[in-house]
Amino acid sequence: MREFIKIAFRNLGRNLRRTIIITCAIAIGVWGAVVTIAIYNAFGHQMVDNFIYANLGHIQILKKGYHKNPRLRLCILNAGEVLDQLKAVPHLAGYAPRINAFALAQSPRASQGVLICGIDPELEPRVTKIKEFVIKGEYFSGSDEKAVLLGKKLAQKLKVEVGDKLTFFTQGFQSDEDVVENFRIKGIYQTGITEIDKAIVYLPLQQAERILEMEDKLNEIALRVDEEKNLKALKAELMKRLGDEKLELEVEPINSGKENQAGAKLRFYKSGLGQLILSPRALGESFRLNPEVEAISPRLALPMAMLYQDKAKKEHYLDLKVYGVEPINENRISGIFDRVKLASDSWLAEAELDKELEANQDWVILTKSAVSALGAEAGDTVRLDSGDKILTLELLGTLEEDWESAQGENFALVHWERLWRTFINQSSASELVVRLKPGAELETVKKELLASLGIEVKDWRELWPILGEMTQLMDYTNLVLLLCIYIVIAFGIANTMVMSVFERVREFGILKAIGTKPGQIFGMVILESVLLALLGMALGGLLSGINIWLWARNGLDLSMFAEGLEAFGMPTVIYPFLRGKNILSAVLLALGMATVSALYPGLKASRLLVAQALRKI
């Protein structure tokens, strides 16, 4: 082989001028393609980086389902534990916990729907560049400052400036009541990404926790990897650490005998006596994403003493189980509110009871036997006593004891939120009942619901797929560009090789006459062509290498296009670079093209008839 390469090289040297010209043409083509690809790469990389460092982060840890359905209640419930797990994870350069909620922002002059994003002022800059993006005013100075940062476009839309006051209307985690809060604008930022600049309002995490009632809860944790090449390793490690988090939830079907008409019911509860499910609404939000789920309702059961003072001031006392339920949701599950017997003169007689009782929470409904044991009547006032707290309620009506949770015992129904706010002070439930749509496959949905409770780890490509697609599109564009240039080069090589073969017809004849096989002749021509391409590529590679090295040191100054670039969030100095795959595809394509372009002259040379070839001079 060495000898054949030597011969091929010497043949290239025979018509030195022609070889130099075609080599230079290849080199210039390669240089043009490679440099353009490097500039594209810089733009592409910059674009991806802008998204990553503006808000996205390299990786995010999210509650399952949150990415598709970003609702406040789809949150990581044990945020403290999850954050603890992030300590000493290899390749993790920083993490930023966040709470996100949709809100309406109102200024004296305009209003706009926004995403309020609670960030830890100290941790956030370790992941994103939000601190550097502040163009007016200042970044947060304390972790519980009552202030917000606004995107430039949003500030323009709301017609506000630094120092102005904004009012936000939103809903918190615990209740459906509106939350209204005022914040002063501390700074205006510009990331260059319109979607962010016109939508996101940053505020300190502690403030978001307070107004949205999200203590120890997070919607997302954005992470930054130390080097991009370690992204996969970091993601794998996080999935290993967080992926199989267990909530220790038990689940069993409820047999009410009406499954066929109304759909099966599942009861979720924590194993262990008296164990409560904390933040059941967050679980409910996860379950709600399943299309087979029709209704979800929390039930909180507390054994308590009920007191009634009759008209003679005599105290009556009864121990019973008090169930806190959400009237509308519970009625959709068990229809219990349709079976309540109200006093005949009750103003609720004609109303939709569940809806009325959702708004007015000071009521209690008792079983018939409980009412007779207490000697009370509908319309009387009763008290629930836990020993240190007392809740006074109006006895609204009576029920039979046939409710599925009570199993024939005496019980009282009260509003769920009123019960936990008074006696537990934390949103909790003894069980969460889920009713499926009629015909839903119980076992399958049960598995799906349990699986939907975990945490997921997503990288930037999954979080913003369009970014991944754009980088892929750029790769294809690069390839097409290379192909176009190489096709032109291929014609140049083919032309050179055809000339070279026709000039050496007699020589090929002699080579064949003395025993060179047609395949060897073909190989010799291909080899010459490939060497020619390699020479051109080496020269082009050298030129591009120097060029890109200089740009890597000093950057490529595009300040003359500053305005246009800044509109896309691009810097005016970019740093073109090449990826391994760019170089590999450039080399492989060139070799492929060189081979293809030598096919015709190679075949021509190998098929020469010796006797005819020898007659040529």
Next chain:
Amino acid sequence: MAYLRAEGIKKVYQEDKVQTPALRGIDFKMEQAEFTALFGPSGSGKTTLLNILGGLDRPTEGKVFLGDKNLTRMREGELSSLRLFKIGFVFQSYNLIPVLTALENVEYVLLLQRLPRKERSDRARKLLEELGLGELVNKRPTEMSGGEQQRVAVARAIVHYPELVLADEPTANLDSNTARELMELMKKLNQEKGISFLFSTHDPMVMAQARRLVEIRDGQIANEQIR
């Protein structure tokens, strides 16, 4: 049985619709270690016969045998191998590969035979020295005279110990002294190494050296003479 046999060889060249007969039925035989010249005027068919006998061209009709092998039935690759191992060629001019030195030109055949590098080099160098061409080892064809090139071509034709060397007007472009030296070299190789030589010529000096003379005229053997 004769070593090289041609039976009823006819060759017709066709260009467009014009057919030109070059050989009109030749029967030819040659034994091993012969030193034979084909002679005749230009266009008589000498080169065509030589090409067909060497497997460089195929006859329109007839058969050619080298030993027990029927050349007319062989495929291109088999003919290449046959030429590589059994036959040496010397052409009229532009005989050598211009980008190779004299040594490399001679070595080339051994390279095709896949001999180890050292053996190739040693054998080629020894042969060139034996033939008094030691000084030309590192010279390229453009740096050699016509006679020197032809002598290197002879060295290349015999370096692989062929049984038969075919030479097509080897002296046509040489002056008479150089031509005589070349013929002496070929005769010496014929006598000392027993290699058969068959050459075409119309040079009387070359014919004078041959032991057997075959006259070709109008594509046929017109006369044959053994001395």
